[in-house]
Amino acid sequence: MATGKVVVEKIRGRSTATSCFSKYPLKFILPTKVAPVGTDVVWIYSITYGGGIVSGDSISCEFTIGDGCTAVLTTQSSTKVYKAIGSKCSEQTLEVMFLSHVCYNHLSCARIGSESLLVVVPDPVTCFSTARYYQKQNFRLLSDSNLVLVDWITSGRHANGEKWDFEFYKSINNVYLEDDKPLFLDTVLLEKRNIQSIAERMQDYHAIAMVILFGPKLRELQKQVQENVKNMMSEQLQISYSSRRHNPDSRVRNGFMKPEFIASCSTFGPEGKGVVVRIASDSTESVYNFLRQQLGDLEPLLGQSPYA
Amino acid sequence: MAKPIGEDAISESVASRSSSCSQWSQWQLLDSILPTGGFAHSFGLEAAVQTRLVSSPTDLETHIIHVLDNTASLLLPFVYSSLKSPDIETWQRLDLLLDATLTNQVSSKASISQGSALFRIAASVFTEIPSLKTIRDASLGSSKELRFHHAPIFGLVCGLLGMDPEASQRAYLFVTLRDVVSAATRLNLVGPMGASVMQHRIAVVAETVLEKWKDRDAGEACQTSPLLDVVQGCHGYLFSRLFCS
Numbered sequence: 001m002a003t004g005k006v007v008v009e010k011i012r013g014r015s016t017a018t019s020c021f022s023k024y025p026l027k028f029i030l031p032t033k034v035a036p037v038g039t040d041v042v043w044i045y046s047i048t049y050g051g052g053i054v055s056g057d058s059i060s061c062e063f064t065i066g067d068g069c070t071a072v073l074t075t076q077s078s079t080k081v082y083k084a085i086g087s088k089c090s091e092q093t094l095e096v097m098f099l100s101h102v103c104y105n106h107l108s109c110a111r112i113g114s115e116s117l118l119v120v121v122p123d124p125v126t127c128f129s130t131a132r133y134y135q136k137q138n139f140r141l142l143s144d145s146n147l148v149l150v151d152w153i154t155s156g157r158h159a160n161g162e163k164w165d166f167e168f169y170k171s172i173n174n175v176y177l178e179d180d181k182p183l184f185l186d187t188v189l190l191e192k193r194n195i196q197s198i199a200e201r202m203q204d205y206h207a208i209a210m211v212i213l214f215g216p217k218l219r220e221l222q223k224q225v226q227e228n229v230k231n232m233m234s235e236q237l238q239i240s241y242s243s244r245r246h247n248p249d250s251r252v253r254n255g256f257m258k259p260e261f262i263a264s265c266s267t268f269g270p271e272g273k274g275v276v277v278r279i280a281s282d283s284t285e286s287v288y289n290f291l292r293q294q295l296g297d298l299e300p301l302l303g304q305s306p307y308a
Numbered sequence: 309m310a311k312p313i314g315e316d317a318i319s320e321s322v323a324s325r326s327s328s329c330s331q332w333s334q335w336q337l338l339d340s341i342l343p344t345g346g347f348a349h350s351f352g353l354e355a356a357v358q359t360r361l362v363s364s365p366t367d368l369e370t371h372i373i374h375v376l377d378n379t380a381s382l383l384l385p386f387v388y389s390s391l392k393s394p395d396i397e398t399w400q401r402l403d404l405l406l407d408a409t410l411t412n413q414v415s416s417k418a419s420i421s422q423g424s425a426l427f428r429i430a431a432s433v434f435t436e437i438p439s440l441k442t443i444r445d446a447s448l449g450s451s452k453e454l455r456f457h458h459a460p461i462f463g464l465v466c467g468l469l470g471m472d473p474e475a476s477q478r479a480y481l482f483v484t485l486r487d488v489v490s491a492a493t494r495l496n497l498v499g500p501m502g503a504s505v506m507q508h509r510i511a512v513v514a515e516t517v518l519e520k521w522k523d524r525d526a527g528e529a530c531q532t533s534p535l536l537d538v539v540q541g542c543h544g545y546l547f548s549r550l551f552c553s
Contacts, residue, residue, distance in 0.1 A: 182409075185409045186409070200370065201374055205535060210534075233545040240358055258360045259360070262538050262542065264538055264542045264544075267413060268413075278538040
């Protein structure tokens with residue numbers, strides 16, 4: 001049985017949570033004062049008791065977003081995954097469905113596709129030393145649904161010297177269109193190993209993030225983000241290139257540091273309608289700043305900027 | 309009563325002759341001279357150099373091992389699933405699945421260009437396997453959005469050539485290693501002799517990578533080095549580049 005379930009539908013023309021259920025260790029909070037009056041959006045905060053997920057916890061949620069609705073799913077603070085007891089793994093699964101006919105008004109069954117928007121903007125997952133974490137998020141979209149999805153992880157509690165020191169992290173994000181057509185399938189697996197440790201594969205970076213933008217309502221935002229990332233990275237790489245040309249001496253070259261923040265964009269899906277941004281950063285703060293800046297244009301739609 | 313010795317000897321000789329014939333095909337498939345365009349790609353190495361992630365021979369070796377590990381975890385399952393049932397339905401399903409999985413534009417384009425080339429060549433070269441040509445022709449005319457990604461086609465060709473599954477997966481890692489080492493020499497990170505020495509040394513690690521990731525279904529594909537994905541995606545922003553990816 002699901003740990004949590006939320007249904008958002010249009011009631012009298014406004015996005016409304018018509019069903020909201022959660023049980024320990026999960027709690028949903030749906031504050032009504034996040035967005036200014038008049039903004040058509042439902043904000044959903046997903047909270048775990050104790051501020052984290054303990055060994056063996058299994059949390060599964062289902063979200064249903066109806067025709068033309070807008071919803072934001074976020075967290076109150078970073079999801080901390082505590083140390084594993086034995087080999088128990090903590091799990092979170094999320095099923096999201098965009099339906100075109102979830103509405104009391106049966107006439108809407110005739111409509112082809114919806115124009116809804118779901119924005120999933122959580123704080124990052126932070127796995128403590130020896131933690132084990134599994135997360136699966138399935139999103140079922142229609143071709144004119146809109147999705148903003150942020151999924152990210154940080155290296156651990158720096159203050160305790162934990163740097164990518166956990167046992168196991170697996171994050172699955174699957175996005176499907178109608179008829180189960182796969183649109184975007186991504187699985188990241190970070191596992192403690194004797195050779196090629198996670199820390200080695202992450203080098204000096206402390207946060208890895210992924211942002212997916214899909215849907216007709218996000219076209220302008222997609223273009224803007226792609227442009228911003230391209231400009232930011234081209235500038236960095238140009239400086240790097242010229243300094244290498246002028247200083248072929250490798251001793252001097254090694255004095256130049258790796259960039260603190262790397263990002264790249266790719267388009268995906270039919271006619272390149274989706275954009276994915278992948279980020280590696282040496283600080284969680286820079287990722288927050290980046291997300292705040294890039295997603296700021298969502299404010300009119302959501303009433304508040306994500307990660308404000 | 310003892311079995312007629314003649315029969316055993318004949319079947320052994322037939323088996324050994326067909327195995328020798330297939331070795332010629334296998335070696336041709338893995339030879340760098342096969343024009344699949346693998347040498348246009350650096351597997352993110354060029355971007356890694358320009359972002360300073362690789363700036364020493366040790367960095368290079370580590371980077372190559374991570375590329376092999378990520379290739380194995382992400383793409384070997386597609387090679388395996390394809391060679392286990394080398395037919396048109398399976399191959400088309402895997403191609404579409406991989407297209408949704410390889411969301412890094414840079415590596416996706418590289419995969420498509422190498423895959424298309426491999427399929428075209430294999431269909432022309434291995435004429436004793438007519439299904440290579442029929443599958444290819446049927447798929448070129450198809451209304452499905454097939455892309456012709458490299459890993460499933462490699463698996464398909466190996467499967468139809470009757471190659472052993474483990475050898476086929478090892479072969480896929482071999483051609484990846486071969487191409488990234490070659491890219492390293494052309495980027496002047498290592499000389500030809502040093503590259504050969506390094507390649508042989510890495511082969512030991514590559515075998516353990518194979519052991520870990522072999523024989524998995526495509527549904528189990530995952531990335532183990534997300535940093536590589538970020539960096540390879542930057543290839544399009546490079547000021548000056550030698551490689552396509």
